[in-house]
Amino acid sequence: MTVKLNFKIDGNDFTRAGEASGEVKRVLKELGLPSDVIRNVSIALYEGEINMYLHANGGQIEVAVSPDAVGMVLTDSGPGIENVALAMKEGYSTADDNIRSLGFGAGMGLPNIKKYTDHMMIETEVGVGTTIRLKVYIK
């Protein structure tokens, strides 16, 4: 059986940043998944969700929990990523001072997502948007 969750992220309301990740965490706990799987999914999803707020004015998050893995698809219609290899490097960030004053913009978002997932694929086109597909296996 697969449990599916969908969230629309409203990029204009930053006070709600993290709500979707929090809700996913709550559901995964209810489903009784191992705590390390829950933590890895939560961290990766939170970073992705924050990126949607900071860079893409919102987007869509789909989560599918199957017996062997938690799959996540994060889609936005933002500016796209010009240089994915550079964006994957720790410390590289295009965030402005306002974002940095909130404690973000350390250039750790995408590297953190990679660190806490077993599979990560980025599809992006400048001026069109970005889709990130993630998977965390349930061992």
Added chain:
Amino acid sequence: MTVNDLADKLGLVFLTGQEDAQKQVSGCYCGDLLSFVMSRAKSGDAWLTVMGHLNSVGVAALADLACIILTENAPLSPDALERARQNKVIILQTEKTTFECAVAIAAFLKI
């Protein structure tokens, strides 16, 4: 050691209620950049920071941190306090610097 024990020993002030203060503290992480904290802090760590806003609460909840300790009496925003209560995130405050607080925690945890 529980959050309550730590609060007693260090003279920390609870900004949230003490209902969940029996959570175990197993380590400590210091930092103000949220993505660093997400990446490097370990589950069960007491997190020392001056960032008392809404997103700090989200990070602490999602990364399973034992508590947030606002050092140098850094303020906590009202919306963050409300979110912390909803998410059962424990937040404490101290006039100590992050360094002084971390040194004291290390001594108590013998790490």
